[in-house]
Amino acid sequence: MTELKNDRFLKALLREPVDRTPIWMMRQAGRYLPEYRASRATAGSFMDLCMNADFACEVTMQPLERYPLDAAILFSDILTIPDAMNLGLYFETGEGPKFKKVVRTEADVDALPIVNTASDLSYVTKAVSTIRHELNGRVPLIGFSGSPWTLATYMVEGGSSKDFRHVKAMMYNQPEVMHQMLHKLALSVIDYLNAQIKAGAQAVQIFDTWGGVLSHAAYKEFSLQYMQQIVDGLIREHEGRRVPVILFTKGAGQWLETMANTGCDALGIDWTTDIGNARSRVGDKVALQGNMDPSVLYASPERIREEVASILASYGKGAGQIFNLGHGIHQFVNPDHAKAFIEAVVELSPQYHK
């Protein structure tokens, strides 16, 4: 394997000393970039882009050409697993993801297969190895998956939801059926992430976009428990290096201590949490990734720089911080503002690592 030229992201995830705070952006390969929109126009649908390793590689590389980012992330969707469970994922313009089949009954859950990545999602592992080769050691590659609970919300609701009516009704009324579904999803995610690691992913992130809509008790039982199973089931050492695992539950600011006890290496946090406060709560158990409000990128470069300075100061000196947004970058952001953001981290962070 090619030597990794920039390993500050992997080091920071393990709370090892670095020269400056590493940075990447959730959804950094995305619609805010004109070159991404051009690739999309050629490739066809969003899923066509995901399923074609060359296209997925092309768009993964795009933000790296523009910005001094410290990690690449596989271009894919969190809903590949439910799609591989034969639910028929499709996207309607302006509507978000939808499924042709929804999962609402015990029989629906019984019919769900456990996904075998090698046979069902080889397009993903092919994209991983293509991107890893193309990166040629420039920065590490992040693999990812949706969390079981988050995948379940889409599978039960049939798409995005505002009130999570059906999935919560199932959770409260048929908890054993919900657990059966989450168990199948957890096994599928373990296989999926391990396949990504074997294909070349050097760190993995679990996106629990909708864990924050649960009560504290339900979060532990229906979301965190399954992320814990995944953490326990992952390959943690590969190519002679530790493969760090990042857990990101949006809206989980109140539950960081519990999340830090899963044995993951880092927590992604959103902007509702003060990162300095989070650091004092999780201690040296995990690194912290985040957490600027993506909407700050609508502001002027000066204002963006102020916000970066404030987050760096809040975290303070020492290792264990990875700069990021608290959620994916919005499609209407000016790419020059993203540049101002990333450059501010590059310029302002070295003083915290002396």
Added chain:
Amino acid sequence: MTELKNDRFLKALLREPVDRTPIWMMRQAGRYLPEYRASRATAGSFMDLCMNADFACEVTMQPLERYPLDAAILFSDILTIPDAMNLGLYFETGEGPKFKKVVRTEADVDALPIVNTASDLSYVTKAVSTIRHELNGRVPLIGFSGSPWTLATYMVEGGSSKDFRHVKAMMYNQPEVMHQMLHKLALSVIDYLNAQIKAGAQAVQIFDTWGGVLSHAAYKEFSLQYMQQIVDGLIREHEGRRVPVILFTKGAGQWLETMANTGCDALGIDWTTDIGNARSRVGDKVALQGNMDPSVLYASPERIREEVASILASYGKGAGQIFNLGHGIHQFVNPDHAKAFIEAVVELSPQYHK
């Protein structure tokens, strides 16, 4: 004035001893009730219902006829103030509230009037006094308003929003314009709530539905600061009784300590917060209202009862708890499940007050 026959809600808000935990439900007069849907069918639009004091009174009373609730809440909308600012509120079926005019520039903000309730929103105070008269001392009447920040989100976005793009851009790019708007809203809300108190509201709640989408720092500056101004500007004593003020920011579980320092009497909390944990954090500064996930009402009566028992046990013995949902009751809830919920509180809570 008629003597108040059931004052356990007002007592609990002031952390005074009661015989059992009082209960009411946010949006208790609403679409889940067939009698409400019948009234709506007669009255016409939602705003027609709000603007007609007799209709507003009729639907306010409906849940009290069905359930042993300990408070009534004025039937109205949080967007009456922006509507009175001439923005043209209307409702499209299945789409939520919309405004004909949006507020996006300094000139737009300059053009906003400060609302004078007596002249601009007399239909609201008329509804308050009609309901208060009809209640005849049965239970206390709650008045309410949206928070300045929450009202601003609708005024800038022109309706509901998923990403709060425009309002956050304004907040980060033109903070002084945003502050000017929030200042006008705070003055309007003070006048509005004081008019409701004078007309007969015996407690008031400020609904900050969207404060939780802000960062911790932005929340303090753009939402809490203005709720603080409102708390400071309210009539706190009327008819020889204290008029308690409840602050409810959805998604504010991490910020309860700061909210408790505003001088309000109680905090509304959503289901992401463990109420026992919240109690230990706020101490004896404020009472706590909440916090069952409204989706639990989709479950069986037995399951609902378990959840009530668990929340009561988490809060523990002693005064200062008001039972409620963590957000408004959903329209698809079976009224018998709401009954099971309320009866569980009535039956299970006395042991915590001995």
